[in-house]
Amino acid sequence: MKNTRLVGLLLATTMFGGTAAWAQTTLTIESWRNDDLSIWQDKIIPAFEASHPDIKVVFAPTAPAQYNSALNAKLEAGTAGDLITCRPFDGSLALFQAGHLADLTDMDVLDNFGPVAKSGWSTDDGSATYCIPMASVIHGFIYNADAFEELGLSVPTTTDEFYALLDKIKEDGSYIPMAMGTADEWEAATMGYANIGTKYWKGEEGRKAVIAGTMKLTEDGWVTAYEELAKWGPYLGDGYEAQSYPDSQNLFTLGRAAIYPAGSWEISGFNAQADFAMGAFPPPVVPGGECYISDHVDIAMGMNAASPNAEAAKTFLEWVGSPEFATLYSNALPGFFSLSNAEVTLEDPLAQQMVDWRKSCHSSIRPFSQILSRGTPNLNTEYWVTSANVIRGTMTPMEASQHMQDALDSWYKPAQ
Amino acid sequence: MRAETRSRRRWHIAIFLAPAVLVYTALMILPLFGTLKLSLYQQVDQQQVFVGLDNFRTLFGDPNWSESFWRALRNNTWFFFIHMAVQNPIGIAIAAMLSVPALRFKGFYRTAIFIPTILSFVIVGFAWKLILSPLWGIAPDLLKMVGLRHLFHPWLGKEEYALTTIALISVWQFVGIPMMLIYAALLSIPDEILEAGEIDGITGMKAFWKIKLPLILPSIGIISILTFVGNFNAFDLVYTMEGAMAAPNFSTEVMGTFLFRTFFGHQTQPGDPNMGATIAMMMFFIILTGVVIYLFLIQTRMRRYQF
The missing domain is CATH 3.40.190.10 (Periplasmic binding protein-like II)
Incomplete structure (x- = not known):
């Protein structure tokens, strides 16, 4: 019919x-x-x-x-x-x-x-x-609100509070502090480096300075971002080196991890999968510093x-x-x-x-998306690898920054 | 009369060869020359411009390219080495064991060992990734049961182990091929020779080393060259297990992944068909060199052992 x-x-x-x-x-x-x-x-x-x-x-x-x-x-x-x-x-x-x-x-x-x-x-x-x-898409951290309540934790606003919080979760042992792996590398770059680093290079200011050639990637903000990232390894789950992106998502939605370094695109997936209350906080600021987000x-x-x-x-x-x-x-x-x-x-x-x-933070796009990934080697790809290396500890923050600057110097001549 | 039949016979030859020649030319020879042509051009302002050997000069002269190339070649060589050192001896050993007349359940062993070969790379890669996963895998649990949990590492995520791990997974998958070929070769050895040896007092292991092994050497040669060609064309397993970026830190990069990323591009990196074709040509030359060395130096000598 x-x-x-x-x-x-x-x-x-x-x-x-x-x-x-x-x-x-x-x-x-x-x-x-x-x-x-x-x-x-x-x-x-x-x-x-x-x-x-x-x-x-x-x-x-x-x-x-x-x-x-x-x-x-x-x-x-x-x-x-x-x-x-x-x-x-x-x-x-x-x-x-x-x-x-x-x-x-x-x-x-x-x-x-x-x-x-x-x-x-x-x-x-x-x-x-x-x-x-x-x-x-906006980067930040999504957390398991039920787990926070269970352990009596409050949302961190500064980096000091953030790492004290991670230490506490790790000590307690019932949750993996952060769900992220380095197997797919891009997570380390976008959810790691671009997420927490934006505040160090002051968002658009630092990004545009590199494009203009007035700032080098071996300068303070860019290296300090790697330095903070280098602290992450111990807070990630056992065997995080072989943990892939879907693994991390599952780890969090199954309620085994307390915090998930996130991109906002995860929201609909997490809403469908997770059966606990969730909250989000922006990348913690340096004490006394201003808030920057990767938007x-x-x-x-x-x-x-x-x-x-x-x-x-x-x-x-x-x-x-x-x-x-x-x-x-x-x-x-x-x-x-x-x-x-x-x-x-x-x-x-x-x-x-x-x-x-x-409303409360400065927005900035990901650091190497505009102009800086135009040549070979492509900086957008390079920062995946260097970020993952820094978390794994196979590269020091300074080596990573030097590698990035060398890669950029090999083809980029800023118009001055 | 005779001239007529001969010319008719020539017609037949051409007609019978034609389908194969046409298909092979269209599908293999033309694309090969197409690739060669592509490797001699470069895109300038939306136009393909002939640049001679410039792409090869870039590949070997520019440290950004040459480092990636030599790394891929080095990794490929290690990949091949693991196969030659592990896959082929194990294959030969299994074949030798299977050819022992007293062994029972031969068919079962043969099938069980050969089955992984017919599985898709994607299935093998996915299954092993799960087995070795530090989160959900059974490998850490199995090791824990025997009290060896401390020996477990996230092998696929460590620079120093990842390539060897993938090579060994590939060995697991393909050990059935040398086993089958050697098994067939062992079965074709005439019993008379073995019996003649027995009369002279050569039995057991001695018979294997002195009689069987020399007789299966041509098969081992064929297996080696098949392994060589297969390994230097490897791509699938690395791609399914570690992605196009050959994580961690390019430590599992083989020529195939390097070619793939260059030719098709990856994420924000646009594809460069010209440099990709250049890498493809280098892969072709490397494999060609290996095959030529085998054909002219090794196979000609090996004929002397044949009867």
């Missing part, structure tokens, strides 16, 4: 679709977020289609690790979708320079975003913007310059930049915080807690 109705419906659309006043356009979205497939299909796309009945949207994600190469190949061959989910910085910049991404600078909807949000998808001089910013622009959406449905694609992008989308997206995917200037209320308390840090 249901089938025949469907067939009838299909027949009707094929017969009348062409002659109807509104010819339906189908837009395809390229994305690496295959985890979000159901959210796009069930929540986001229906919301758009309800207000735009003439446009049909298909979300067609690729596996994250293959996304960049697969997208490149599709764009070269001319088979890519109309809408392209944009990686931040150089990945998308290269696509724009190669003429694959359309210039969106003239779109009014871009006024809804601040300069930091747009920096991830603009040319170096900021003259052209080619993707509509969607969301950023990394992560995801945006642009338009395939060769798309035959440019008008419909622009309509969709207008909607992506709207406050309506910001609220919808941030609530559908707690932990991906909209970059829009529009006021967004989050239903998830943990996500709300993390996004509130923006």
Whole structure:
């Protein structure tokens, strides 16, 4: 019965679709977020289609690790979708320079975003913007609130308190103080170095100084960040050297670890998995220092310059930049915080807690994402390895910093 | 009359060879030359430009590249060494034991030892990662049961052990191949020779060292070259167990992972097909050299042992 109705419906659309006043356009979205497939299909796309009945949207994600190469190949061959989910910085910049991404600078909807949000998808001089910013991710620490209560612990605000707290958990022995491994290396870099280090190099100030060539990676802030990271080894679980990213997630959600150095994208997964109360705290400050967080622009959406449905694609992008989308997206995917200037209320308390840090802390993007990972060796990759090495103790903080600076010097000449 | 049949026969040869030649040319020879061509070009302003041997000069001259290359080659050599020193002797020993006529349950042992060979790398990598996991693995528990827990290390996460561990896992997986080949070779030794030896008083272990081993040397040669080619093309197991970054600290980097990261790119590092092709050509040359040495120096001498 249901089938025949469907067939009838299909027949009707094929017969009348062409002659109807509104010819339906189908837009395809390229994305690496295959985890979000159901959210796009069930929540986001229906919301758009309800207000735009003439446009049909298909979300067609690729596996994250293959996304960049697969997208490149599709764009070269001319088979890519109309809408392209944009990686931040150089990945998308290269696509724009190669003429694959359309210039969106003239779109009014871009006024809804601040300069930091747009920096991830603009040319170096900021003259052209080619993707509509969607969301950023924030780093910090998520903790097992039940375990904290059980052991009578309170949330640390300074580094001294933080390490005293870790010592206490370790001494008690019923929980692993922190759930993180070095097997996958990138955790050590983003959830470790970028997370706790931002306060030492003073966020954007230090990051821009390195790009300008007025600061070296062997200088104080960058080395002290490694020095703090070097303390982590003993607080991680036994055999953390072979502990992978999913291992760490499981360790925390099974309630065996007290603290998880986190990215905000974990929130929805943790909400589903963990059966204990959770809280979050920003990276503890140096006593007397100011609070800095890594608030990394992560995801945006642009338009395939060769798309035959440019008008419909622009309509969709207008909607992506709207406050309506910001609220919808941030609530559908707690932990991906909209970059829009529009006021967004989050239903998830943990996500709300993390996004509130923006009010009391300085935000900065990850240190090596912009410009500094443009050459070979790529600093973004190098800091994965050096951060993991520092935690493992196979590299001293000074050696790690020297390695980073040498890698940068081998190809980067700051414009002065 | 005779000339006509001969020419007809030549037609047959061409027709019968054609499918294989065409398929092999399309799938192997053309891509090989395509790779060679790619390695001689470089992308400049969205255009492929011929640069001669510049890519090879970069690979060997620029310390950033050459260090990675030599590290990969060194690791590959160690990977090969472990296989030659562990996999092949064990394979030969098992085959020799299986060929003892008095042994029972031969079929069972043979199958059990051969099964890992037909498993996918992904299954083997995942299973061993779980077995050796310090968190959920059975390896630490098993060691604890016999009071040797202190011997356990997170092997896959330590620079000094990771590559050897992966090599030994690969040995576990592939020990069935030398076993089967040697077993077949041992079975093909005519009983007359062994009986003649027995009459002269050569029995047991002596018979193995003096009669069987010289007769299976050509098979051992074939196994060595198969191991060499397989090991220098290794990639899958390292990729499934340690990722494309060949963690920890590139200590499990083999030529395959180096090629993969360079060619396809990794995370924020964009792919460089030209340098990737350059590395692929070097892998090809290294394997070619090994095979040529084997064919011209070793196999020609080995023929003398054959009867």
